[in-house]
Amino acid sequence: MSAETRVVTGGPTRRLCTFTLGDLLLGADITAVEEAVRERDITAVPLAGPTMAGVLNLRGRILSVIDLRTRLGIQRDIDMPRSTNGPHLVVRTSTGSVSLIVDRLVGVIDVAAESGANESHAPAPPHLPDQLRDAISMVHRLSPQLLIEIDLERVCTPVAV
Amino acid sequence: MDELLHEFVVESTENLQTIDEQLMVLERDPEDPDALGAIFRAMHTIKGTAGFFDLPRIERLAHGAETLLGKLRDGAIIASVSHITALLIVADTLRSHLSSIETTESESDIDSQALLDTVLQLCEQQADAAAPNDASASPQLAVVPPPTTTVAPDRNEASDRNTSSDTTIRVDTGVLDDLMTLMGELVLARNELVQTAARMNDTGLSACTQRINHVTSDLRSRVVKTRMRPVRAVWAAIPRLARDTAVACGKQVSVRMIGEDTELDKTVLEAIKDPLTHCVRNSVDHGIEDPEARLAAGKSAEGTVTLRARHDNGNVVVEISDDGAGINVEGVRAKALEQGLFTETALAAMSDRHVANLIFAPGFSTAATVTNVSGRGVGMDVVRTNAERIGGTADVSFVPGQGTTFTITVPLTLAIIPALIVVSGEDRFAIPQASVLEVVRATADGSDIENLGGALVHRLRGALVALVDLRSSLNAQPTATPPGRTQIVILRGTGVPFGLIVDEILGNEEIVVRPLDVHYANVDLFAGATVMGDGKIALILDVTALGANASVPEIESAANEQERASSHSDEPTVPVLVVELDRDDRVALPLHSVARLEKFQLDDVELTGMERVVQYRDDILQLLNLSDLLGRGSVPSDPDCRFVVTAVVLHEGRELGLEVERIVEVAEAHSVDHNRNTSTQTAIANGSVIDVVTIENLFNRGLRILGVAA
Structure with missing residues (x-):
């Protein structure tokens, strides 16, 4: 991962581990991120539903892999096959550790820690898919782009198939 | 605290x-x-x-x-x-x-x-x-x-x-669990190391790897041993339990124990605790008779419950036997009927042993009244459920007047188990060795696998075994082309064995069982996952779920009906193969004369004079259209159809291929008329009237058509 860091001036900050899915910039609270890993061999688990990409072996641990694009309902580009490949973000949730497939890891970005309406926060853009809208915990206004922080607990809650 | x-x-x-x-x-x-x-x-x-x-x-x-x-x-x-x-x-x-x-x-x-x-x-x-x-x-x-x-x-x-x-020291079991987890990781790392070292071809590394390999194996067996406890640990409570139960139902019982030093994994031991309790209660309450009845039967007034444990091929077998009256099968039949578990005919068809095993059905109880001890109908199903949850089985057998034996078979340990590694499509899967009965190779032309009314079956030494195609169970693209080389793994799940069609068998391996997490909780086909020597993951198949998914019991009942037909001669029913000639025109062939079902490529059908033949099993098989033969009119053949569906029938050593439109099912037919000189007999199958083809007559007519003297 590139060690790119952007600093928000003034006030207490929080760090987000950021990545892209299509042209969206997303982030997850870094305290819940265990590690970022390169693409891995994934073993598919048949009958498990489209959001689950399979399982992977991380140094002897078997982790469930969530296909984050499908989970968040973000369209794939036409020429892009259903990817089971890509870098992974291994995150810790209340139901155990899970690996998320993302398009590209961006880096760590500092954001304002305070929640609530101020100029560093923005409403969710209107054109987002419902699954993603439900998973947003906050939208941070960066220049030139918005950073969508996702709620890992919600994203990683098993979905009924 | x-x-x-x-x-x-x-x-x-x-x-x-x-x-x-x-x-x-x-x-x-x-x-x-x-x-x-x-x-x-x-x-x-x-x-x-x-x-x-x-x-x-x-x-x-x-x-x-x-x-x-x-x-x-x-x-x-x-x-x-x-x-x-x-x-x-x-x-x-x-x-x-x-x-x-x-x-x-x-x-x-x-x-x-x-x-x-x-x-x-x-x-x-x-x-x-x-x-x-x-x-x-x-x-x-x-x-x-x-x-x-x-x-x-x-x-x-x-x-x-x-x-x-x-x-000795007391160790928290959590520490032992951690130790086992780490041991599993060490085994995996060792497997990887051995594979890597083999590629490197370095003498020093090889020697070192060899040592690590041996030490790991030794260590593994010791660590497994730390979790082992003698079965005595749960048996100890049994005499008291038997006594209390006996007192409650006015009986006299003593308990004998054989093999109480047999060791098994702590987790397994805990899992059999409840089943054991239920079996002993059942033995005392239902098995052993009242002292008067025992004396009248020439037995001692005091009944004996014997607990036996032994190791058997990586499994632990625990038997709970009593010297009571055995199981009242008629009582079980009546109760099963009353509770609507099976129909009267299905029950009549079942062997006594099969009926006895119905006591494991959920909610089943033969006790006339609900007593403090048993009769609430929760109990024996716990025995089977618990045993199966950890990959074991539960069975009951009895000798009338002499006693009942419950047999619980469980794996020795759960964490590291021997497994058969198979390939289906691109992926490898592990099947716990404890459920594998045997492996059968299916011949290249696929004739070992028959399709009976949509269900795949294999004839294993004369017995019908239902088949499950692993690919279709996994929702993978079904094997469209006749599989060139397939293997059938005969598995023992709940009840009857069934066969699993896989592409390839890789061999046996010791695997470290890892659970799949909550994200896969809705997929019951897998019992867990394991990391293979090359670092890739193989999923562990849940044999019971596989069997259930593939609705094996339906075939089982078909097989039972056949069994009934042969064992109850007073009820003149014959198993028949129902085939379709035209859309609504169905006839039946007596199953005993059907040797095989085949699907020939149209291109393989050759014309010699007036005969249509195919080369089949190093011989020439004549094909006849069944509809023509019965004078039901020719069915215009679909020009797009690339196959000829054929039932190969056998009569006095001669084979004949009968072309039909479609194979429908296997059914049970009650014969109505017995005239052997007509081409068909009328019978009733599945509640509707159907013509059963008389094979003898058919052969004669068929041969006449072919210009051969009958």
Whole structure:
């Protein structure tokens, strides 16, 4: 991962581990991120539903892999096959550790820690898919782009198939 | 909780267990000095430690019991049933105090004064009665046990304990679980290392790898051993359980144990605890007869429940047998019918052993009335469910008038198991070796796999085995082309064995079982996952779920109906193969004359003169259109159809291929007319009238058409 860091001036900050899915910039609270890993061999688990990409072996641990694009309902580009490949973000949730497939890891970005309406926060853009809208915990206004922080607990809650 | 207090609870629970066990011994031999000594010491320890922790209720109760025990041990009174019952109740009360301490850190507020009075009364009464014979046993002395007699055994006990505490330590089971997890990772790392070293071809590395390899294997067996406990650990409670059950139903029972040192994994042991309890209760309540009935049958008044345990091929087999009346199969049949589990005909078709196994069905109970002990219909299904949950099986067999045997088979350990590695499509899968019966290679032309009414079957030494295609179970693209080379793994899930079609068998491997997490909880086809030597993951198949998914029981009932047809000659039914000639025109072929079902490529059908033939099994098979043959008119053949569906029928050593439109199903037909000279007989199958083709007649006609003298 590139060690790119952007600093928000003034006030207490929080760090987000950021990545892209299509042209969206997303982030997850870094305290819940265990590690970022390169693409891995994934073993598919048949009958498990489209959001689950399979399982992977991380140094002897078997982790469930969530296909984050499908989970968040973000369209794939036409020429892009259903990817089971890509870098992974291994995150810790209340139901155990899970690996998320993302398009590209961006880096760590500092954001304002305070929640609530101020100029560093923005409403969710209107054109987002419902699954993603439900998973947003906050939208941070960066220049030139918005950073969508996702709620890992919600994203990683098993979905009924 | 305070660590010392926790240790007191653990230790006292063990002591109470000893008391229970030894009281059972005492009941057989009321004057057994070893048993009395052991009970006394255990009670004394509880009393002493309770005093130390300031637990007055426990202390007083234990003290009262000790008083009674002192008298028994001194021979002032002889242990009778009432003494033993009272002492058992004391043990139970102490247990509830202990469990209360474990949760609330204080004694339970059970009022045990009445119990204490009873115990003391028992001392007094019998002491008085015994007093004239033994002057030394005055009540005064008996309350405080004579020091001379207590000191000696106590000292023995102390020294015993010292030696055992020098060589054993208590370890929290969580530590053992962690150890096992780490061991699993080490095994995986070792597997990877061995593979990598083999590629590197470096002498020094190879030697080192070799050593690590051996040490890991040794270590693994030791670590597995730390989790092993003798089956005695759960059997210990059985005599007491049997006694209580027997008392409740007015019977006499003794318990015999064989192989109580057989060791098995802690987790497995816990899993069989409930099944064991239910089996023993069932044996005592339903199996063993009343003393009068036993005497009338020429048996001793006291029934025996025998527990046997042994290792068998990586499994542990636990048998619970009684010498009772066996299972009342007619009663089970009637009950199953009443509860709507099966139809009358289906029940009549089942073998007695099959019927006996119905007692494992959920909610099943034959007890006429609901008793305290059994008859609520929850019980025996727990036996099978629990055994299966950990990859085991439960079975019951019986000999009328001589007894019933429950057999529970469970794997030795759950964490690291031998497994068969198979390939289906691109992926590898592991099947626990414990469920694999055998592997059969299906021949290249696919003729080993038949399609009966949509269900795939294989004839294994004459018996029909339902087949499950792993690819279609996994929703992968079904094997569209006839599989070139497939293997059938015969598996034992619940009940009947079934075959699993896989692409390839890779061999056996020891695998470390890892659970799949909550994200895959909705997929019941997999029992877990494991990391293979190359670092990739293989999923572990759940054999029971595979069998259930593939609805094997339907084939089973078809097979049963065949069995019925052969075993109940008074009911003239024949299994028939129903085929479709045209959309609504169906006829049936007697199944016994159907040798195989084939699907020939149209390109393979050759014309020789007027005959249509195919090369088949190094021979030439004549094909005849069944519809033509029966004079039902030619069906215009679909020009796009690339296949000829054929039933190969056999008569007096000659084979004939009958072209049909579609194979429908296997059914049971009641013959209506028996005229052998017509081409068909009318019969009733599945409630509708159908023509059954007379094969003999058909051959004659067929051969005539072909211009051969019949």
